[in-house]
Amino acid sequence: MDRPDGPDARRALRVEAAAAADAHGGVAPAVLLLDAAGEVLSLGRPEMVGATPEARTVSVPNSLLLPGLVNAHAHLDLTSIGPRPFDAAAGFAAWAGMIRRKRPAAPEAIADSVRAGVEASLRGGTAIVGDIAGNRGLAAAEALRHLSLRGVSYIEVFGIGAAEDAGIGFLDELGSLAASFTGAVRLGVSPHASYSCGDRLYARAAALGLPLATHLSETLEELRFNRDGEGPLADLLREVGVWSDEVVGWHATPIERLLPILARSGAAIAHGNYLEHRDLDRLAEVAAEAARAGISPVGLVYCPRASAYFGHPIAGEPPHRYRELRERGVPVALGTDGMVCLDTPDRLSVLDEMRLLHRRDGADPSTLLAMATVDGATLLGEPLEHAGLATGDRPAGLLAIDLPNGRGVVDAGAALQTALRLDVEPRWLLEPRGDP
Ligand SMILES: [Zn+2]
Structure with a gap:
């Protein structure tokens, strides 16, 4: 796997995953495209996002993506x-x-x-x-x-x-x-x-x-x-x-x-x-x-x-x-x-x-994800863009949770439910940086 923070970190980043979810919904399979500053350019199924030859690609086909x-x-x-x-x-x-x-x-x-x-x-x-x-x-x-x-x-x-x-x-x-x-x-x-x-x-x-x-x-x-x-x-x-x-x-x-x-x-x-x-x-x-x-x-x-x-x-x-x-x-x-x-x-x-x-x-898993992201950001007075994966958001971190059979995932909701039933530790694809 490419290192997301490797030497060519100034290029856009394309993350290909089994699924992605935030408080507003999810997609499976998922392609998440971020610019070099960490802003989401698009999130969708591969055919929606299309080819992005200029971007570095990180492929995690067995993982569910979540915002930090x-x-x-x-x-x-x-x-x-x-x-x-x-x-x-x-x-x-x-x-x-x-x-x-x-x-x-x-x-x-x-x-x-x-x-x-x-x-x-x-x-x-x-x-x-x-x-x-x-x-x-x-x-x-x-x-x-x-x-x-x-x-x-x-x-x-x-x-x-x-x-x-x-x-x-x-x-x-x-x-x-x-x-x-x-x-x-x-x-x-x-x-x-x-x-x-x-x-x-x-x-x-x-x-x-x-x-x-x-x-x-x-x-x-x-x-x-x-x-x-x-x-x-x-x-x-x-x-x-x-x-x-x-x-x-x-x-x-x-x-x-x-x-x-x-x-x-x-x-x-x-x-x-x-x-x-x-x-x-x-x-x-x-x-x-x-x-x-x-x-x-x-x-x-x-x-x-x-x-x-x-x-x-x-x-x-x-x-x-x-x-x-x-x-x-x-x-x-x-x-x-x-x-x-x-x-x-x-x-x-x-x-x-x-x-x-x-x-x-x-x-309900999607309610729990909303509580763990946007409701928390709302109460802390944190910009909501730091807690989501929609176009224009700037997530404060990007997580991957490995699923046992990512390639069999057909629905982001089911992937989130699986992630809650297992005890897998999440791992960072993009780590939080506080004040960069
Ligand atoms: Zn207390």
Whole structure:
């Protein structure tokens, strides 16, 4: 096979494959023609594209082509901790304590962990990432911007009760730093969660005009805290010394409480494991309004393996409502969450999330591909042309997944389904380059 990045990389590239698919459909067999800058000139069956003698040809007749994938919720700086079991009897607070003890703290160690996370992401076919950068500082963001993924580094901030003003002070500093992140990795902000951030902090974060991510409706304890200001999460705030008597609950779900604030900025909401009917109604209204007004949308990032790791859904509760949300026009991307929750120590990839949802729920492969590409790009504010293979797109990477009988493929949908039923690792035909 020719090397796509070999010495004659300035010529157009013709890739001949068993099939190709993106969020908008697929073709089999497929010829994908890209110019030297990586822009798609055409994608179609061989007779549609015709002869292109001026182009270099790469032939992968047993492979399905996909655009590089979008992992809309990761914690790359936790990669060095590695996969760890969750002890349900000890509970979430004990788990969070383990993370605090084990997470890298020195800037060099944080950068090393992010680097390991990017390598694992590339092994899994990720080209674009929404990374939650913990520890307040810019070490994770600085590391990410010098590596080869595109996306957003969301700087995480905490602040509720007695700690809310300090969190807001940090946000004011962050706003002035964001202007220097103008390349393939943009700076975002992540108020951590509904039980660790107050409304004033959320409002200040939304007013920064940066991409915003947060964690909402992850556990039943969080729903209780938002309703009554009580339960294990209230105890946690007392333990860490930030409790204030003003935190008495909002008599609302986390979505009802915070969506009016988040609708101003747009947001990528991780999890949404426990949503009420009225939450879905509100999310659908905000999605419709964002589409009408052409502003940044609010959507969900579902991390199926992480949700299962923490025991979602608890007995008696409904499963995740990702399909219903998408049918109602709410973007739902896929995320991995951190390596700690995963069963793939070598890779961080939403391809594994797609495989889980296809096998467990029978989810439609083309819907899953849309979640793993354009929905993720939409929520990160990434140009959609980086997540597709249509004419004029500039995919952030080009993947090949080898199929057992590529020459027998007659339909791109069937090829995608086969790719989700197997555990084959994807390989890059064109690797992500971040800032070239
Ligand atoms: Zn997370």
